[in-house]
Amino acid sequence: MKVDFYGHVRQYNNIKNEIDANLQEVIQSGQFVTGPMLKRFEGEFAAYSGTKHAIGVGNGTDAIWLVLMALGVGPGDECITNANTFFATAEAIWIAGATTVLVDCDPKTKCIDPAKIEAAITPKTKAIIPVHLYGQCADMKAIRKIADQHKLLVVEDNAQGIGAHGDGFRIAQWSDATATSFIIQKNLGTFGDGGAVVTNNSALDARLRQLRNHGSTARNVHSFGFNSRLDDIHAAILSAKLKHIDAWNDLRRKWSARYTAGLKGVKHLTLPYEAPGGRHIFHLYVVETKDAAKRDGFLKYLNDTGIDAKTHYSIAIHRQAGYPWGKPARIAGALANAEYNAAACISLPMFPELTAQEADYVIEKVLQWDKAQ
Numbered sequence: 001m002k003v004d005f006y007g008h009v010r011q012y013n014n015i016k017n018e019i020d021a022n023l024q025e026v027i028q029s030g031q032f033v034t035g036p037m038l039k040r041f042e043g044e045f046a047a048y049s050g051t052k053h054a055i056g057v058g059n060g061t062d063a064i065w066l067v068l069m070a071l072g073v074g075p076g077d078e079c080i081t082n083a084n085t086f087f088a089t090a091e092a093i094w095i096a097g098a099t100t101v102l103v104d105c106d107p108k109t110k111c112i113d114p115a116k117i118e119a120a121i122t123p124k125t126k127a128i129i130p131v132h133l134y135g136q137c138a139d140m141k142a143i144r145k146i147a148d149q150h151k152l153l154v155v156e157d158n159a160q161g162i163g164a165h166g167d168g169f170r171i172a173q174w175s176d177a178t179a180t181s182f183i184i185q186k187n188l189g190t191f192g193d194g195g196a197v198v199t200n201n202s203a204l205d206a207r208l209r210q211l212r213n214h215g216s217t218a219r220n221v222h223s224f225g226f227n228s229r230l231d232d233i234h235a236a237i238l239s240a241k242l243k244h245i246d247a248w249n250d251l252r253r254k255w256s257a258r259y260t261a262g263l264k265g266v267k268h269l270t271l272p273y274e275a276p277g278g279r280h281i282f283h284l285y286v287v288e289t290k291d292a293a294k295r296d297g298f299l300k301y302l303n304d305t306g307i308d309a310k311t312h313y314s315i316a317i318h319r320q321a322g323y324p325w326g327k328p329a330r331i332a333g334a335l336a337n338a339e340y341n342a343a344a345c346i347s348l349p350m351f352p353e354l355t356a357q358e359a360d361y362v363i364e365k366v367l368q369w370d371k372a373q
């Protein structure tokens with residue numbers, strides 16, 4: 001049996017008529033860039049996020065650095081983020097010209113450990129950028145408190161958590177802005193690249209609309225800016241998909257619960273932890289080998305049995321080869337949990353369109369591996 005990692009084509013075929021109708025609407029309107037479909041999706045996405053504004057941009061990485069730039073974070077400033085995140089979080093801070101400061105994660109949730117943030121703060125610190133890693137909310141209550149005490153900005157990297165919530169809080173509720181990605185493999189994904197910022201700050205909204213579009217406020221009127229817009233074609237796909245995101249996330253939760261129940265007895269793996277009171281939407285279902293040295297063998301075994309498991313992310317950011325402009329990340333404290341995560345993580349296939357047969361095949365093969373150790 002073969003089990004894929006993604007279900008992009010299955011998902012499209014399930015709602016083909018809705019997506020095709022929206023695409024036709026854009027094509028027949030003749031308006032492809034900052035047109036009515038983008039406006040419509042921005043309205044829908046702001047409503048879904050519970051924010052006043054949503055600004056579509058080119059991708060999730062741009063969403064982060066455009067926010068930092070619009071908020072005046074740049075050279076000489078420091079931004080604190082997870083040591084264990086996709087490289088783009090750190091990269092976006094560098095693109096804005098600021099210094100990336102890496103803090104270790106909580107060993108259970110894998111989100112940034114709030115207890116370790118305080119020690120990383122210096123007079124140069126301007127922002128905390130928590131990542132809702134794998135689809136689980138960072139501890140925004142604790143992070144907001146630290147930010148208030150030190151007068152710091154909070155920018156959420158929500159590339160992986162659309163539809164998640166924390167214990168008594170929503171994403172985007174307690175931050176200055178929230179950046180998200182719509183690249184195809186994210187829970188809400190377009191057929192290519194896309195991203196957005198959501199915020200309640202109207203001045204920031206206006207600044208971002210200008211920055212994403214050559215600094216333009218009106219035809220032929222420009223100040224400094226960029227070209228980073230969400231195309232109407234992508235907005236059309238996302239508008240159709242947004243109606244299904246909660247049901248799709250429910251399915252991810254269903255498959256995750258099936259994995260966790262089926263794998264309950266394993267001796268050589270640690271299964272994902274769900275913090276009580278929140279809604280983890282399992283962008284990724286990540287297990288860790290208790291012995292990090294066994295990870296690569298486990299991955300090969302899964303791939304050899306037809307299961308397209310992957311690692312997210314097997315080289316920690318501070319272990320990557322090149323830093324831009326000779327500006328390494330500042331490492332705040334030991335990053336032992338992040339390093340262990342990089343060495344031991346395996347993501348099992350996780351997408352709404354999985355079948356019970358596929359999930360059970362994954363369980364069967366993982367149990368066989370566990371027994372053989």
Ligand SMILES: *Cc1c(COP(=O)(O)O)cnc(C)c1O
Pocket residue numbers: 059060061062085086088089131157159160180181182183193194195
């Ligand atoms: C995907 C991702 C990004 C970047 O998004 P792109 O749209 O690929 O630029 C940033 N941060 C995290 C945590 C991500 O998973």
